[in-house]
Amino acid sequence: MVPVTDHVKGAEATRARLLEAAVQAFSAKGFHGTTTRDIAAAAGMSPAALYVHHRSKEELLHLISLTGHVETLGLVHTARTSSDDPVQQLLQVVRGFVEHHARGHIGARVVNYELSALSPDHLAEIQTLRHQIDVEVRAILTDGVRAEVFDVDVKIAATAILSLGIDIARWYSPDAPWTPAELADHYAELALRIVGART
């Protein structure tokens, strides 16, 4: 006897279907290459249905981008606090980041390559999150260099490691010769080489 809940659930399911359709479409055709009619049709709805559940096309992008960045920041922060050892922190960050971007490469493409389609306010908000991710990764490397377990230029290494992770969103596909987990292990090994970890 929870008909209201059922009702809400139905509406929320539709909202989620529209969101998921937007992720797929933005990823495949880009924000500007996607029409609101594309999204609605992919969710099995009329064009107007999108506006029952979401304020605008840009708000959909913002929601996708925000969720994605919060997830990634959480993942990086968890890795940073999971151990006192910079080596373990680095391995955790790289494995988590890589697996997340490979498994979720469709969403990650939107998150990383459609920033310029965000409104100025939304873009500023997202840039703050991206900066925090940078800071956490750099902190791990700085700790490692201080403890003399890493030997590398911190800024270059942080840039390269994040770059490797983000670019997975561009090239990864299920046809790739590695599962997300396998790729994560390979990249963790490369990260150790990049930072010159003592073996």
Added chain:
Amino acid sequence: MVPVTDHVKGAEATRARLLEAAVQAFSAKGFHGTTTRDIAAAAGMSPAALYVHHRSKEELLHLISLTGHVETLGLVHTARTSSDDPVQQLLQVVRGFVEHHARGHIGARVVNYELSALSPDHLAEIQTLRHQIDVEVRAILTDGVRAEVFDVDVKIAATAILSLGIDIARWYSPDAPWTPAELADHYAELALRIVGART
């Protein structure tokens, strides 16, 4: 007394200005986010002028993409044939690739991130060039592993090194803490670490 040449030069200069305006606009706003009116206006021309010099908006993208890929393939091929030493070949490839993508990050963004806006035929042509770039890089690493100067999984290392180079187009800006040449040197060093080059 070469009025015809002057005439042609003027037309060709206009054509080049339109092309350059298209590069800037596609890079900043994406192919679908750019209008033909944007491009014409940035070149100081009327909207119709674009069609005097180029067949369509997609043909502009194809021209940009083709030129960029041919340049990159040439650069990689030159590095491959410049020496018999895999170490020298790798250093040359990475330095050339990185410097090219940093210095030309605006164009490189279009080349690497607007592939899905190409027509199916044009996309297929470009994918062939990208495959050739992959093959050349893998060949260098394979040679190095055979000669026991590198110690790494060739497929992973080739993927990572190309990934690092391409992603420069996304994040590099003149505000970055490295000039293109400095970045090239840093990345060359990282590449040696990635492939486990004997020191």
Added chain:
DNA sequence: GATGGGCCTAAGCAAGCGCTTAGTCAATGA
């Protein structure tokens, strides 16, 4: 000094865009 050809634009066309309006319909609570 008329002619022909190439660069260029004003105007506009058909189609598609994001989003709104006005209303239908089924389920709910009084």
Added chain:
DNA sequence: TCATTGACTAAGCGCTTGCTTAGGCCCATC
């Protein structure tokens, strides 16, 4: 029983899109 609510859509509004058309202008040539 009946008014209310909220998910949903048909229709369409105002605007922008890629691209075309029709014609003006400049200039080398005859």
